[in-house]
Amino acid sequence: MANGVTQIIEVKTRAQRKEFLRYPLRLYKNNPYFVPPLYGDEKTIFSKKNIYSRTCDSGFFLAVREGKTVGRIQGIVQKQYNENHNTRQVRFTRFDCENKEETARLLFQAVEDWGRKQGMNEIVGPLGYSDLEREGLLIEGFDWLCTFEEQYNYDYYPALVDACGFEKDVDWVEYRLYPVFHDREKLEEYAKRAMERNKVHRAGQELSKRAFIKKYKDGIFECIDECYKELYGTVPFTPEMVKQMVAQFKLILNKDHIAVYCDEDEKVVAFGLCITGIGKALQKSGGKLTLPALVRLLRCLKKPESIDLGLVGILPRYRRSGLNAAIIMGLQDILRDSGVDYLETNLNLETNVSVQGQWKYFDHIQHKRRRSYVKKL
8 A cells, every 4th residue: 555545445354344343432532522332232233133234235434544544434225214215315324534635535435436336326424224323413512522322523524524515404403401490380280281181191100121111112112103204314113123222222221211101002102211321431441341331331320410312202193282291291300300410302303393492491501413414426
C-alpha cells in the first residue's frame, strides 16, 4: 500500500470483523459523551444468528491508510422495508471516520457502489436494520452524555456528510425530563376518566419480571407495529425479531420502569417502556461485560441515576380518547418512584408535535438533535 493513500477494504476476514468493531472504541477513547453498545450484541451483525440476516443484505467496509484504520461504514439493504414501501433504498449505518473529507467520500462511495450493484437508487441514513437500532447523526448536543440506545458522533461529522452530497431527510429532537411535574392533579383526573371511559387498566404490576415479560412482550410488540408502522424507517417485527430484541434487552429491563395498559381482554392498548440509563457503566470497558463492568452495571441497575424512554405508544383508535394522560401519568410515576435525576426521551420526530406536546407536564429541556440524510444514486 502506497504511503499516504487511503484504500477501502470490504470486510471479509475474522481479523477485519474485529477491526470493524474495535475502531470506534479507539476513535472515542476517553470521550466523556460516547457510550458503546454491548460488544457481544454488536458481534452478531456478522453472524447468521442475527435474525435480520433473513430480511437484509449487508456490506461492511474499512478505510485504511498506511496499515491504520481511519474509518468504517456499513451498508444495509432492508428488503422488508423496500418491499413494503415500494422503494429501492440502501441504508448506511455505523459510519465512523477521522476528520478528513477524502476518507468520508471513499467510505460513502463504497456503500453507494455496493447499493447500485443491488439495484438501489437512493441512499439514506444513518439507519439500522430496524427502528430499535441506533439511528440518526447527532447534529446538536455534542456535550451531552449519549444514551445507551443512541450513537454519539463528533461535531465534525455533519460537515463530512454534507460535503459528500447528502441532504436532510428528517430530524429527530431529544428532551431531558426532570421530576418536577406540572398540572399533576388535572392530569390525574384526565387519566382516571379516560381509563374508566375506555375500560382500560394498568396491568401487570403484581407480576415478577419474568412473568411480566412472558405475558406482555408479544402484546407490546404488536402495539409497536400498529403504532409505528407509518413512521420513518420502521419495519414490522416478526416473532424471531421479538425474541432477539427481548434477549438483548432482558438484562437491563426493570418491570417497574414499564407502564402497560390493557383492555378488558388483557390486550395491550398502550404502553410506556423505559430503560435504566446504563451508559456510564459501559464506558470504561468499551461495552464488554468484564467483571468490573458487570459490577458497575448491576450497581447501576440497582440504583440508577437516570432512565431512558425507550418507546411509547397508543393504539390509533385510542389516541383521541384521552388515554395519553394515563401514559404521561405512568411516566411521571416511573420518574418519581425511581428516585433518578432525570429521564431522557431519546428520539422524537421533529414533526411529531403531539408527542412533544406531552413534555409540558414535566420540567424539561430540548438538548439534542439528530438527522437522517438522503442522496440519489
